[in-house]
Amino acid sequence: MRHKLAVLASLALAACASPAAPVAAGDSQTSEGRFLVDVHCAECHAIGRNGRSKHPDAPALRTLSQNYPISALEESLAEGIVVGHPDMPEFRFRPEDVAAIISYLENIQDR
Numbered sequence: 423m424r425h426k427l428a429v430l431a432s433l434a435l436a437a438c439a440s441p442a443a444p445v446a447a448g449d450s451q452t453s454e455g456r457f458l459v460d461v462h463c464a465e466c467h468a469i470g471r472n473g474r475s476k477h478p479d480a481p482a483l484r485t486l487s488q489n490y491p492i493s494a495l496e497e498s499l500a501e502g503i504v505v506g507h508p509d510m511p512e513f514r515f516r517p518e519d520v521a522a523i524i525s526y527l528e529n530i531q532d533r
């Protein structure tokens with residue numbers, strides 16, 4: 423029983439070490455960003471390099487840089503992002519989380 427748990431735990435760790443998106447190997451900030459975006463944004467936005475947003479009005483996050491530089495989001499993420507849409511909750515992230523999210527978003531932009 424104990425052994426089985428250990429095996430499961432190591433499988434879970436291995437899964438974390440290889441995120442689905444093509445994130446630069448060893449860039450832990452980017453993978454932390456992917457994790458945060460997955461938890462907080464994926465419910466509405468497409469968060470990968472492919473795929474559709476679950477919310478019909480929410481743009482795929484990989485297209486954001488078509489409208490403005492990703493760095494412009496930094497302030498919004500830290501101070502509470504408000505895009506004037508009632509469906510989107512207000513967020514306030516810690517500075518290190520903002521940096522991680524920005525890094526991930528930069529990584530997936532279509533361009």
Ligand code: HEC
Nearest residue numbers: 462463465466477479480481489505506507509510511513
């Ligand atoms: C509950 C659904 C929902 C969640 C969760 C959500 N969003 Fe959104 N988001 C939307 C919708 C809907 C829009 C479109 C708003 C509009 O066009 O008026 C939007 C728009 C945006 C925009 C503006 C896009 C543009 O081109 O102007 C950004 C940036 C954004 N979201 C980022 C995020 C980030 C980052 C997260 C996670 C931290 C997130 N959103 C989580 C629903 C959501």
